[in-house]
Amino acid sequence: MKDPEKAASSRKQRRSSRSRVDVRWVTTVFVATILISGCFSFFSDLLLNRVQLAAAFAVLFLIVLIGILFDIVGVAVTTADEKPFHSMAARNLPEAREAIRLIRNANRVSSFCNDVVGDICGVVSGSASAIIAAQAVVNFTPTAATFFRLFMSALVSAVTVGGKAVGKTFAINASTPIVHFAARLIYRFRYFSKWLRALFRGKAAR
Numbered sequence: 001m002k003d004p005e006k007a008a009s010s011r012k013q014r015r016s017s018r019s020r021v022d023v024r025w026v027t028t029v030f031v032a033t034i035l036i037s038g039c040f041s042f043f044s045d046l047l048l049n050r051v052q053l054a055a056a057f058a059v060l061f062l063i064v065l066i067g068i069l070f071d072i073v074g075v076a077v078t079t080a081d082e083k084p085f086h087s088m089a090a091r092n093l094p095e096a097r098e099a100i101r102l103i104r105n106a107n108r109v110s111s112f113c114n115d116v117v118g119d120i121c122g123v124v125s126g127s128a129s130a131i132i133a134a135q136a137v138v139n140f141t142p143t144a145a146t147f148f149r150l151f152m153s154a155l156v157s158a159v160t161v162g163g164k165a166v167g168k169t170f171a172i173n174a175s176t177p178i179v180h181f182a183a184r185l186i187y188r189f190r191y192f193s194k195w196l197r198a199l200f201r202g203k204a205a206r
Contacts, residue, residue: 029111029112029116033116033120036116037123041124041127044059044063044127048132049131053132056135057132060156063121063125063128064160066121067120067125067160067164068163068164068167069167070113071118071168072167073109073113073178073179073182074109074112074118075110075167075175076174076178076179076182077102077109077110077175077182078106078107078110079171079172080102080103080176080179081103081175082104084180085100085179085183094187095180095186098183098190099183102179102183102186103179122160125160126153129155129156130152130153133148133149137149
């Protein structure tokens with residue numbers, strides 16, 4: 001039989017280990033949110049203030065689309081099964097390991113995709129719609145300007161909520177191909193970054 005004191009000590013160690021990991025993850029999410037949100041806000045404001053109204057609408061809906069796509073990936077990762085990717089790994093498909101890693105870290109992946117990127121896109125799209133409305137209502141009467149601002153806010157909210165609702169159904173029904181596609185993108189990004197590092201190291205050695 002196990003010593004009760006040792007068992008209690010091991011439970012305390014596991015709890016403290018989990019708390020350390022949680023603090024590290026929360027800190028990572030906090031820093032990532034600041035960086036991603038700052039970049040999104042900076043580039044969206046820069047573009048929206050320099051382009052025509054039609055292009056500004058395109059930028060706005062691109063931001064909304066990014067939020068919907070990341071929401072789809074977050075849901076797909078939580079519902080996907082590892083088994084198809086184990087068979088892919090047996091066939092030496094390089095992206096299979098990335099897919100398995102995504103599924104085994106589904107909580108963190110979904111938190112990043114749904115909470116971090118999704119919420120950032122929601123906030124940035126709201127500010128972007130306000131900028132577009134301010135540009136569009138220059139020659140409007142005060143009453144018409146108010147109605148247009150309300151219309152923009154309602155339109156962005158409807159497209160975001162409706163897109164995420166459709167996307168979640170799609171993510172649940174097609175979780176395996178979605179995770180496979182995301183894993184392939186991550187693998188290619190890792191391969192490209194390694195190639196760039198090797199290229200710069202070779203130039204530095206010369």
